[in-house]
Amino acid sequence: MKEKKQKKVKIIILALLISLFIFPGRVPAQPELSSEAALLMDMENGQLLYSKNAGQMMYPASTTKILTALVVIKNSNLEDRVKVSLNAASVGGSHVGLQEGEILRLADLLYILLLSSGNDAATALAEHTGGSVEHFAQMMNDQARALGAVNSNFTNPHGLHNPDHYTTAGDLAIIAREAMKNPVFRKIAGTYHFNTERTLPKAVKGIPQVDFVNHNKLMRPGYSLAFEGVTGVKTGYTDEAGQCLVASAQRDGRELLTVVLKSGSPGVYVDTVALLNHGFSDFSPVLLTGAGAAEGTATVKRGTEISVSAVTSRQFYFNLPAGGDHNIQKKASIDPSLSAPVKKGQKIGTLSFLNQEEVIGSVDLIADRNVDEKPFFVWWYGLSVPLILIFFAWNRARARRRRYLMRKKRWP
Structure with a gap:
């Protein structure tokens, strides 16, 4: 009986060892994080690669300024001249010493906002763009909801604590991903050092701050946790929110986005680097279709041609555990009631990708050429x-x- 038991244990151990060799890397080890909420996302296709309490209500602190900058860029002119109000000059927390009556170029204030996290810059930009902080906060909420970030509420442009000012890791990822699509935002958020000129209404002792360095230590040369290829985006801290960091990095043509909320120091950077390494090392992108790939034919009613090819509008890839195989299937749905005239590039269907019958992504199918309508x-x-x-x-x-x-x- 004892021999039989030992033999059974040996068989189980042997089976486990064999499975390790046959199925290497199929289930990547999850990073162990100290932060309360975190998220890892593929920037291009929006695929979620890691999630910890991503839907839990959290305080964003100065990561709020990602949305502030996005709303300002969309609704103001970079060459506008912004006059600093007493309200803006008096705001507490992180600031760069803006003075009442000081006039700065809007673009310069955006650098101060995203690099040095100036609450005075945030308030000045909000008042210039929205007329008041209150109205600008409504613009922020409107923008967030339009993007699908529906579990957030913003009451100010800087992120100083307010019980009614909150978000989630998931919502912050949505907002940051959209912001990084904007070339102006991307350029500013990815800048390490910025210098400008200032003319102060009142004299100060010493030299006013004209050099602004990005608070994101992932960019800092020589820092032990600096990450090669980092592209942005924003730090944050309040007592209630803890250390917060939204970060992005690019490697081998792939860009990943991380959100880490309510962490410590240097834990916020340790967790961010762990997530980025997890994404780049433990997952491999698999190209499921290229742009312009023919995926079917659409019949054209009353056209000079009876049909048109349906081709993919863009490429689509999906991240899978490194070393594993996949059985992702694709399904084309083409408009059965297509009538001439048809324009090249017109959407005529959808190509969906399914993993175990669950849709993991889709691309538009478009017409590969013009088809004119037959004369009456x-x-x-x-x-x-x-x-x-x-x-x-x-x-x-x-x-x-x-x-x-x-x-x-x-x-x-």
């Missing part, structure tokens, strides 16, 4: 001729039937 007389002629022939055949048959019945009456 052509398609009308093509439709009417058969109808006329049918009518004459039916009328002839009817006449024959009538003659037959008449003959039958005469000669019973």
Whole structure:
């Protein structure tokens, strides 16, 4: 009995060892994080690679300024001149000493906002863009909801604590991903050092701050946790929010986005680096389709051609555990009621990708060429001729039937 037990244990151990060799890297080890909430996302396709309490309500601190900058860029001119109000100059927390009546270029204030996290810059930008902090906060909420970040509420442009000012790691990822699509935002958020000139209304002791260095230590040369390829985006801290960091990095043509909330120091950077390494090392992108790949044919009604090819509008890839295989299937849905005229690039369907019957992504299918509408007389002629022939055949048959019945009456 004892021998049988030992033999059974040996078989189980052997099976486990074999599985390690046959299925290497299929389930990547999850990073152990100290932060309360965290998220890892592929920047291009939005695929979630890691999540910890991503839907939990959290305080964002100065990561709020990602949304502030996005709203300002979308609604103001970079060359605008912004006059600093007393309210802006008096705001507490992180500031760079802006003075009441000081006038700065809006673009310069955006650098101060995203690099040095100036709350005075945030307030000045909000008042200039929205007329008041209150109205600007409504603009922030409108923008967040339009992006799908529906579990957040913003009451100010800087992130100083307010119980009603909150977000989630998931919402912050949505907002940051959208912001990084904006070339102006991306350039500023990815800058390490910025210098400008200032003319102060009132003299100060010493030299006013004109050099601004990004607070994101991932960019800092010589820092032990500096990360090669980092592209942005924003730090944050309050007592209630803890250390916060939204970061992005690019490697081998792939860009990842991380959100780390309510952490410590240097834990916020330790967790961020762990997430980035997890994404770049433990997952491999698998190209599922390229741009312009033919995925079917659409019938075109009343067109000079009877059909048009349906091709993919863009490439699509999906991150899978490194070293593992996949069984991702694709399904094309093409508009069955397509009518001419059809324009090249017009959406005519959707190509969906499924993993175990769950849709993991999709791309638009578009027409590969123009198809003009047939001139009216052509398609009308093509439709009417058969109808006329049918009518004459039916009328002839009817006449024959009538003659037959008449003959039958005469000669019973």
